[in-house]
Amino acid sequence: MIRLIVSLSALLIAVSTPLADPAQDYADNCQECHGSGRLGSIGPALIPQTLGRMRGPNLISVIRDGREATQMPAFGDLLSDKQIDALSAYLKQPLDDVPPWGTEEIMASRELNPEYRPADEPVWSSDPFNITLVVETGDHHVSVLDGDTFETLDRFPTPFAVHGGPKFSPNGRYVFIMSRDGWVQKYDLYSLQEVGRIRAGLNSRNIAMSHDGNWVAVANYLPNTLTILSTEDLSVAAVQEIKGKDGTPSRISAVYQAPPRESFVLALKDVPEIWEVFYGPNPPHYGFAHDWRIEGPARHTKPFPVRKITTPDYLDDFFFDQSYEYVMGASRSGDGGQVIDLVIGHKIADLDLPGMPHLGSGITWKYGDTTVMATPHLKDGTVSVIDMKTWKTVKQIETLGPGFFMRSHENSPYVWVDVFFGPNKDVMHVIDKGSLEIVKTLRPEEGATVAHVEFTRDGSHALVSIWEDDGAVIVYDADTLKEVRRLPMRKPSGKYNVWNKITFSEGTSH
Numbered sequence: 001m002i003r004l005i006v007s008l009s010a011l012l013i014a015v016s017t018p019l020a021d022p023a024q025d026y027a028d029n030c031q032e033c034h035g036s037g038r039l040g041s042i043g044p045a046l047i048p049q050t051l052g053r054m055r056g057p058n059l060i061s062v063i064r065d066g067r068e069a070t071q072m073p074a075f076g077d078l079l080s081d082k083q084i085d086a087l088s089a090y091l092k093q094p095l096d097d098v099p100p101w102g103t104e105e106i107m108a109s110r111e112l113n114p115e116y117r118p119a120d121e122p123v124w125s126s127d128p129f130n131i132t133l134v135v136e137t138g139d140h141h142v143s144v145l146d147g148d149t150f151e152t153l154d155r156f157p158t159p160f161a162v163h164g165g166p167k168f169s170p171n172g173r174y175v176f177i178m179s180r181d182g183w184v185q186k187y188d189l190y191s192l193q194e195v196g197r198i199r200a201g202l203n204s205r206n207i208a209m210s211h212d213g214n215w216v217a218v219a220n221y222l223p224n225t226l227t228i229l230s231t232e233d234l235s236v237a238a239v240q241e242i243k244g245k246d247g248t249p250s251r252i253s254a255v256y257q258a259p260p261r262e263s264f265v266l267a268l269k270d271v272p273e274i275w276e277v278f279y280g281p282n283p284p285h286y287g288f289a290h291d292w293r294i295e296g297p298a299r300h301t302k303p304f305p306v307r308k309i310t311t312p313d314y315l316d317d318f319f320f321d322q323s324y325e326y327v328m329g330a331s332r333s334g335d336g337g338q339v340i341d342l343v344i345g346h347k348i349a350d351l352d353l354p355g356m357p358h359l360g361s362g363i364t365w366k367y368g369d370t371t372v373m374a375t376p377h378l379k380d381g382t383v384s385v386i387d388m389k390t391w392k393t394v395k396q397i398e399t400l401g402p403g404f405f406m407r408s409h410e411n412s413p414y415v416w417v418d419v420f421f422g423p424n425k426d427v428m429h430v431i432d433k434g435s436l437e438i439v440k441t442l443r444p445e446e447g448a449t450v451a452h453v454e455f456t457r458d459g460s461h462a463l464v465s466i467w468e469d470d471g472a473v474i475v476y477d478a479d480t481l482k483e484v485r486r487l488p489m490r491k492p493s494g495k496y497n498v499w500n501k502i503t504f505s506e507g508t509s510h
């Protein structure tokens, strides 16, 4: 009887609201490609964490019109406007529950390329340390460039929506690439082949490579975990749940490696804590919260001791000094910063950093008898230059708008910084490292977003992205600041030179 009433009322509801049942429409039309829990399959995950950047009508028009030259079909003829509106609102709702994504599930996602054949030597004759990768987000590919001739050696598909910088193994042979949906892809630059991929998280921020080349750490938002993979075969070494000292679950803002400390350092997003995870043979003896053991194959069994440091404020983004003892963090409110000493585990200085600095793209250089660190601001047209001995601001350089990336090279007298937001997003500033003045403002293509710079190994050339679907990488002579080549690319974002990355060039972020 009760069952009858329930199904009767369900029927009544169905009759009175016949137009939109987004969960059902999803199951009928989208699930086969976007996964049963909206967590992705052939198509990407459709969850607020990933759709947040698709504002207003964007999401609706993708569903209605599909995406040309991809497997995403148009639903305008199949679903009414009301159904599409409801579906788009439904996709922006948080998931009711996040499925477990531990060692077992992650391992089950691993796909090793059966055609992969390791090559002892590169199958090309370029300088292996001057290889430069270009991430092309327009159609989810990476181009492998010879850094001397700028010829393309290969162009390979990546998982959907690469996020954060790819990381090279210490000898520059392999590269690990992470996507927003948590896939980690391993690619062999010698044989120009994918080795395999594995889904280390469901929604992820960035990865870090241990300096010994043995481990890749993956910072996840969903679930609240840090995944450590063996670089050798992408097997899971550990999955650590992230909870603050008081038990509050937290996402990870970012993870970086601290080579002299043989540790990964991560900032938590929802709890004011920094964690340090040691992977070396001799972790320091102080301050461990607990040990955790690797669950992977027996030969990997070893503990990863974790140290948790409470900080006065949340750290959304951070930067290390060259000794990796000091962490410079931007505060969440966006109007200041702090310096944390990792050895003593305390804040030692405040930073005058307004306008939400983008510390993840900060760089350093010698300035007089000190070293300065510079970072663009995400909320105002300023670059802050900070003395790393006194932690005082040396100069705030005014730019034509908020910037995102900043780069230099040991052999270059200049620092390059983009304007990423606002009406002047087609501008790239070149700043003199000595005078701290803007010496040139480049505008290579009126109206096009121009962003992110990477240098060649010797610093003689600077590569700049025209960040548009029908975009390009422009090669500049780094001394004369003249354009020498233009390589067509599909929405190129970051570019990564093997040498500058594996030697931790002071001109690049890590």
Ligand code: HEC
Pocket (backbone or CB within 6 Å): 025, 026, 029, 030, 031, 032, 033, 034, 042, 043, 044, 046, 050, 051, 059, 062, 063, 067, 070, 071, 072, 073, 075, 087, 160
């Ligand atoms: C046949 C497979 C397939 C089906 C069915 C499908 N999609 Fe897609 N969808 C894709 C693929 C593949 C992409 C990635 C396209 C690209 O490369 O930009 C995509 C992309 C999207 C995107 C853009 C996501 C982003 O982050 O850029 C949205 C939104 C989307 N789909 C919604 C839907 C909805 C809603 C449905 C059901 C009404 C649906 N899709 C059905 C394959 C599919």
